[in-house]
Amino acid sequence: MDQVAKRVPIVYNNVMGYESTVTSPVNIAVVKYWGKRNSELILPTNSSLSCTLSQDHLNTKTSIRASPSYTSDRLWLNGFEEDLYASARLTNCIRELRRLRKEKENELSSSDLASPENLEAAEHHVPPLSEWCIHVASENNFPTAAGLASSASGYAALVQALSNLYDLSISLTQLSMIARLGSGSACRSVYGGFVEWQAGILPSGEDSYAVSVAPETHWPTLQALILVVSDKKKSTPSTSGMSTTVKTSELFPIRISEVVPKRIIQMKEAILQRDFTKFALLTMKESNQFHAVCLDTYPPIFYMNDISRAIIKLVDLFNSQVDEITKKPKGIRVAYTFDAGPNAVIYAEKDVIKEFIELVMYFFPRGTGQTSNSFFPDPFGLLKS
Ligand code: ADP
Ligand code: DP6
Numbered sequence: 001m002d003q004v005a006k007r008v009p010i011v012y013n014n015v016m017g018y019e020s021t022v023t024s025p026v027n028i029a030v031v032k033y034w035g036k037r038n039s040e041l042i043l044p045t046n047s048s049l050s051c052t053l054s055q056d057h058l059n060t061k062t063s064i065r066a067s068p069s070y071t072s073d074r075l076w077l078n079g080f081e082e083d084l085y086a087s088a089r090l091t092n093c094i095r096e097l098r099r100l101r102k103e104k105e106n107e108l109s110s111s112d113l114a115s116p117e118n119l120e121a122a123e124h125h126v127p128p129l130s131e132w133c134i135h136v137a138s139e140n141n142f143p144t145a146a147g148l149a150s151s152a153s154g155y156a157a158l159v160q161a162l163s164n165l166y167d168l169s170i171s172l173t174q175l176s177m178i179a180r181l182g183s184g185s186a187c188r189s190v191y192g193g194f195v196e197w198q199a200g201i202l203p204s205g206e207d208s209y210a211v212s213v214a215p216e217t218h219w220p221t222l223q224a225l226i227l228v229v230s231d232k233k234k235s236t237p238s239t240s241g242m243s244t245t246v247k248t249s250e251l252f253p254i255r256i257s258e259v260v261p262k263r264i265i266q267m268k269e270a271i272l273q274r275d276f277t278k279f280a281l282l283t284m285k286e287s288n289q290f291h292a293v294c295l296d297t298y299p300p301i302f303y304m305n306d307i308s309r310a311i312i313k314l315v316d317l318f319n320s321q322v323d324e325i326t327k328k329p330k331g332i333r334v335a336y337t338f339d340a341g342p343n344a345v346i347y348a349e350k351d352v353i354k355e356f357i358e359l360v361m362y363f364f365p366r367g368t369g370q371t372s373n374s375f376f377p378d379p380f381g382l383l384k385s
């Protein structure tokens with residue numbers, strides 16, 4: 001997370017207030033979270049593991065202002081106002097942070113009546129900061145609700161910005177748990193690098209939060225490439241999709257009991273050993289199983305489209321290459337993963353990325369895809385063979 005200053009004083013309608021701005025990164029899971037055991041507290045059916053991407057590229061920037069002259073809490077997402085009170089997730093996150101601010105104010109008033117904040121408030125006859133309304137303005141610099149984890153960076157930015165605005169000194173664990181109340185995947189965006197969301201077992205959710213597996217610097221040559229196939233909003237949001245899966249898929253219980261626990265262990269090993277082949281195979285198999293479980297849901301959920309499948313073929317083609325001189329296989333050098341949407345995330349080591357991009361540009365010339373003004377001509381018959 002990137003912060004210029006934790007919070008700055010502002011004047012609005014001749015009344016003092018505060019503003020805080022935060023930029024947060026997205027994270028892309030390599031062991032997927034898909035299924036809740038408690039949908040109010042957003043407690044998952046399984047632990048998950050992800051890589052937080054650099055926020056220089058895909059990010060959410062959120063500014064929050066608090067002023068005693070505001071009359072309601074409001075939120076603008078990508079320039080359009082949303083009904084904040086209609087979202088239990090938004091109100092849950094805000095309520096929790098307000099509660100912590102209130103606690104801090106109570107401590108302040110009992111221990112330090114002469115604190116600058118108390119004196120300032122008393123002088124202006126205004127209620128404490130926890131009682132002021134807030135205005136939130138958030139922008140994603142990438143497609144929202146298209147399977148590129150906008151809910152993750154979005155809620156991570158919201159809770160960090162509000163925590164700064166309220167001048168709270170809470171731990172990353174606590175911040176992760178509050179972000180989780182907004183969107184499960186958001187609890188992982190609180191950390192950079194390689195992150196595990198430990199599912200926990202307690203009904204209260206007190207043990208369900210993200211922990212760092214390794215910092216970004218642990219594997220600096222690992223890179224992520226985003227192939228935007230479609231920037232359209234998905235027809236099945238993650239929340240409703242996973243709820244139908246839990247209710248209807250017969251493969252799902254097997255995935256949760258037999259597959260995921262082993263994969264979490266193996267994936268952590270692959271990351272800690274910087275073993276790309278192991279990491280790549282697990283990542284691709286995990287993506288495949290997640291989409292298989294979506295297909296096993298009734299009614300079935302199709303997140304990938306023809307272009308997504310063509311990208312899988314291209315990765316397979318790339319990974320099947322043989323060295324012309326030695327005649328030896330070049331090995332698994334690229335991995336794909338797809339979240340709840342058609343867009344691909346490619347993981348590869350730095351020295352391979354350029355070669356792969358050249359292949360992508362050759363097979364998918366500019367204009368390919370379902371972003372505005374584009375089409376998918378399939379000139380090389382990737383879909384047919
Ligand atoms: P994605 O794959 O992009 O995460 P989801 O279906 O999980 O898609 O979540 C999309 C929803 O997340 C949006 O409809 C919106 O409610 C919420 N969201 C996305 N970006 C933000 C943001 N910057 N601030 C607050 N909420 C956001
Ligand atoms: C496929 O975190 O978006 O991206 O908790 O209901 O907001 P809610 O769902 P969300 O689900 C993410 C699903 C996924 C896999 C993952 O990120 O682990």
Ligand code: CO
Nearest residue numbers: 149151152238
């Ligand atoms: Co999401």
